[in-house]
Amino acid sequence: MNRKILAAGLTLLMVAGGCDQSPQIRKYTEIHREPEASSLRDPHAGLSVAVAPSMRTQDPAVQAMLDKSVAETALKWTAPEGWSEEPGSGMRLVTFTGAGPDPVTCTIISLGGTSGGVEANAVRWTRQLQINPTPGDMHAFLESAGTITGDGGLDVQVLDFRRLQEGLPAGTPSMTAGLLTLPDKTVFLKMTGSLEAVTANQENFNTLLRSLRMP
Amino acid sequence: MTSRYLKLKKSAPVRWVASVRIAVACLVWLFVLTFWGTVAQVSDGLYQAQEKFFHSWYFLQWGFLPLPGAQLTLWILFVNLAANAVFRFVYRWANVGILIIHLGLLSYFVGAFVTLHGVEESNLTLREGETANVAQAYHDWELAVWSPSDGDALEVTAFDVAGLKSGEVVTLTDPPLEFGVRLFFANAQAYTRGKPPQPNLLNVSGINDLSRLPLDSAPERNFPGGIFTVRLPDGSRHDVLLYGQESQPTPLAAGGKGYLLQIRRKRYELPITVTLKKFEMKKHPGTEIARSYRSYVQIEHQGIQRDAEIYMNHPYRFKDYTFYQASYAVDQRGEFRSTLAVVRNRGRLLPYISSLVTFAGLAVHFLVMAFRRRSR
Structure with missing residues (x-):
C-alpha cells in the first residue's frame, strides 16, 4: 500500500514538474509563400508610428545582412527646390520636408520583393487616409494610374489619392505616392500632407520622380 | 472479493x-x-x-x-x-x-x-494558385528561426512563446542558437520613436521599444513582443527585438550563415499540401450577399494528387484533419483569397x-x- 502511495506521489510530482518545462522545440518544413497583403502583414503596417529604423551593429556580417534585408538601393535623386533633405537609415532612404507654414513630408523607402504589390498598398493607403471608395471607383483609380518616366529612364507609377478626395476640405490629410519596381525590390515615394499642401507641392513631387536614376 | x-x-x-x-x-x-x-x-x-x-x-x-x-x-x-x-x-x-x-x-x-x-485549431488562407503545407494558429504564437533559402522550402525551427519569462534561456541545437529572454510581453505595444535608439538593439522594422499592454478579451488582438539576447554559433551575442505584428523577419549572421528570426502565429505542419485551384462565390440575384462559396483544391500526399471541393457543410477530411470552408476575402481587383478552418482532432x-x-x-x-x- 505504501509503495502505491509513493508511486502516485512520484507521478504527481512528475506531472507538476512537467508544467514548468522549457518550451517545446519543433522543426518543420514550410513551403515558402509571399507575405499576404493584408494590413497587418504589410511591411509598413502594424506600427503605432512611422518606421525609422536605426539598425546599426558593430558586427559587419550582421550589418551586411541587415542592409540586405532592407533592400538598400543605389538609387539617386535630386531634391526639389525649396525642400529640405534629411538622410534616412535602414529601409527609409531619405526624408524631405517641404517649405512653408503647411509643409508636406516626402519619404523614399526601399523594400525587398514586391512588398504586397500596387493594389494592396493602394488599398492600405486609402484606409490610412480614411477614404472608402467603392470597388468600382478603386478599380478605375488603379486602372488610370499614370506613369512618370524619369530622366534616368525609370518608370514610376503614380497614385494621386487627391482624385478620390474631390470636394473635401483643404485641410484633409492627403497623399501622392510613386512606386518604382526594380528587379529585386520596390521603392516607395510618398508625399503626405494636407490636401492643399499636396496640391501645392505636386509639381515638386513630379520633379523628384523625374530625377530618379541609377548610377 | x-x-x-x-x-x-x-x-x-x-x-x-x-x-x-x-x-x-x-x-x-x-x-x-x-x-x-x-x-x-x-x-x-x-x-x-x-x-x-x-x-x-x-x-x-x-x-x-x-x-x-x-x-x-x-x-x-x-x-x-x-x-x-x-x-x-x-x-x-x-x-x-x-x-x-x-x-x-x-x-x-x-x-x-x-x-x-x-485538438488543434488553425486556419489556412490561400490565394488562387497558391500552395501551402502549414496552417496558422488563431491565438498561439511561436518564435521561428530559419535560414535564407533560394528554394521553395524553408527549414524552420520554432518554439512557443506563451509563458516565456524574463531570465529564461531557450537553447536550440539545430541551428545552434541560444535565446535569453530579456523581457517578454504577451501583449505589447511597439514604438519606433519616443526613446533614443538603442545602438545595438536589432530590429528590422525600426522598433526600438516595447511596452506591456493588458491582455485583450479577444485573444486575436493580443500581439506578443520581447527582447532576446541571441547567442550565435560563433559565440557572439546580439540583442534582438521581435514583435508579433512585424511582417518581416529580423536577420542575423555568423560564420557566413544567416538566420531569420520572427515572432509569428504558430504554424502547424500538415500531412498534405493544399493548392487552391479556384475559388467560386455565388451571390443572391440582384444583391451583394453571398449565397454560397466553395474552394476547388488540389491535395497532394506522398506524391499522389487528387482534387477536392470544400464548401459549407462539405469539409474535406484527411486522417485526423478536417478542412472546413471558413471565409473568403476579395481585394479591390477581384482576386479571391479563401480561408479554410483546419481542425486536427486526435480523438475524433x-x-x-x-x-x-x-x-x-x-x-x-x-x-x-x-x-x-x-x-x-
Missing part, C-alpha cells in the same frame, strides 16, 4: 464519493453551465465564454463568488461514475449490458478529455466508439432481459 474491498466499500468516504446525489448535482450544474455559457457568448465572445465556463476548473462570479467550471464538474462526475462502477455496481451476468452501457458513458469522458487537450473517433459501446450495451441488456423473461 477481499475483505479489504468490502471494508473500503462500506467506508464513509467511498460511499460519499460514489453517491448518486453527486451525479445528479453535477448533471444539473452542467445543464446550468451549458445554458449560462451559451448566453454569455453574446456579451463575452465565443472564446472568452468557452474559457470561463467550459475550460476552467472554477471561475469567480461578480469577482468574488467562486463557482465550479465545467472541467471540474466533469472530473467530479467522472470520478463519481467510476466509483459507482467499482463500489456500487452489482456484478452479475444479468447486469452485463448495464455495465457495458456505463463503460460507453465513461469513454465519452475520455473522448472529451482527449478532444479538450488534443472516440465519440463514435463510445456510441457503439453504449449501443452494444443497450442491445445486450435488452437481449438479456428478453431471455430472462422467456426463461420464466
Whole structure:
C-alpha cells in the first residue's frame, strides 16, 4: 500500500514538474509563400508610428545582412527646390520636408520583393487616409494610374489619392505616392500632407520622380 | 472479493464519493453551465465564454463568488461514475449490458478529455494558385528561426512563446542558437520613436521599444513582443527585438550563415499540401450577399494528387484533419483569397466508439432481459 502511495506521489510530482518545462522545440518544413497583403502583414503596417529604423551593429556580417534585408538601393535623386533633405537609415532612404507654414513630408523607402504589390498598398493607403471608395471607383483609380518616366529612364507609377478626395476640405490629410519596381525590390515615394499642401507641392513631387536614376 | 474491498466499500468516504446525489448535482450544474455559457457568448465572445465556463476548473462570479467550471464538474462526475462502477455496481451476468452501457458513458469522458487537450485549431488562407503545407494558429504564437533559402522550402525551427519569462534561456541545437529572454510581453505595444535608439538593439522594422499592454478579451488582438539576447554559433551575442505584428523577419549572421528570426502565429505542419485551384462565390440575384462559396483544391500526399471541393457543410477530411470552408476575402481587383478552418482532432473517433459501446450495451441488456423473461 505504501509503495502505491509513493508511486502516485512520484507521478504527481512528475506531472507538476512537467508544467514548468522549457518550451517545446519543433522543426518543420514550410513551403515558402509571399507575405499576404493584408494590413497587418504589410511591411509598413502594424506600427503605432512611422518606421525609422536605426539598425546599426558593430558586427559587419550582421550589418551586411541587415542592409540586405532592407533592400538598400543605389538609387539617386535630386531634391526639389525649396525642400529640405534629411538622410534616412535602414529601409527609409531619405526624408524631405517641404517649405512653408503647411509643409508636406516626402519619404523614399526601399523594400525587398514586391512588398504586397500596387493594389494592396493602394488599398492600405486609402484606409490610412480614411477614404472608402467603392470597388468600382478603386478599380478605375488603379486602372488610370499614370506613369512618370524619369530622366534616368525609370518608370514610376503614380497614385494621386487627391482624385478620390474631390470636394473635401483643404485641410484633409492627403497623399501622392510613386512606386518604382526594380528587379529585386520596390521603392516607395510618398508625399503626405494636407490636401492643399499636396496640391501645392505636386509639381515638386513630379520633379523628384523625374530625377530618379541609377548610377 | 477481499475483505479489504468490502471494508473500503462500506467506508464513509467511498460511499460519499460514489453517491448518486453527486451525479445528479453535477448533471444539473452542467445543464446550468451549458445554458449560462451559451448566453454569455453574446456579451463575452465565443472564446472568452468557452474559457470561463467550459475550460476552467472554477471561475469567480461578480469577482468574488467562486463557482465550479465545467472541467471540474466533469472530473467530479467522472470520478463519481467510476466509483459507482467499482463500489456500487452489482456484478452479475444479468447486469452485463448495464455495465457495458456505463463503460460507453465513461469513454465519452475520455473522448472529451482527449478532444479538450488534443485538438488543434488553425486556419489556412490561400490565394488562387497558391500552395501551402502549414496552417496558422488563431491565438498561439511561436518564435521561428530559419535560414535564407533560394528554394521553395524553408527549414524552420520554432518554439512557443506563451509563458516565456524574463531570465529564461531557450537553447536550440539545430541551428545552434541560444535565446535569453530579456523581457517578454504577451501583449505589447511597439514604438519606433519616443526613446533614443538603442545602438545595438536589432530590429528590422525600426522598433526600438516595447511596452506591456493588458491582455485583450479577444485573444486575436493580443500581439506578443520581447527582447532576446541571441547567442550565435560563433559565440557572439546580439540583442534582438521581435514583435508579433512585424511582417518581416529580423536577420542575423555568423560564420557566413544567416538566420531569420520572427515572432509569428504558430504554424502547424500538415500531412498534405493544399493548392487552391479556384475559388467560386455565388451571390443572391440582384444583391451583394453571398449565397454560397466553395474552394476547388488540389491535395497532394506522398506524391499522389487528387482534387477536392470544400464548401459549407462539405469539409474535406484527411486522417485526423478536417478542412472546413471558413471565409473568403476579395481585394479591390477581384482576386479571391479563401480561408479554410483546419481542425486536427486526435480523438475524433472516440465519440463514435463510445456510441457503439453504449449501443452494444443497450442491445445486450435488452437481449438479456428478453431471455430472462422467456426463461420464466
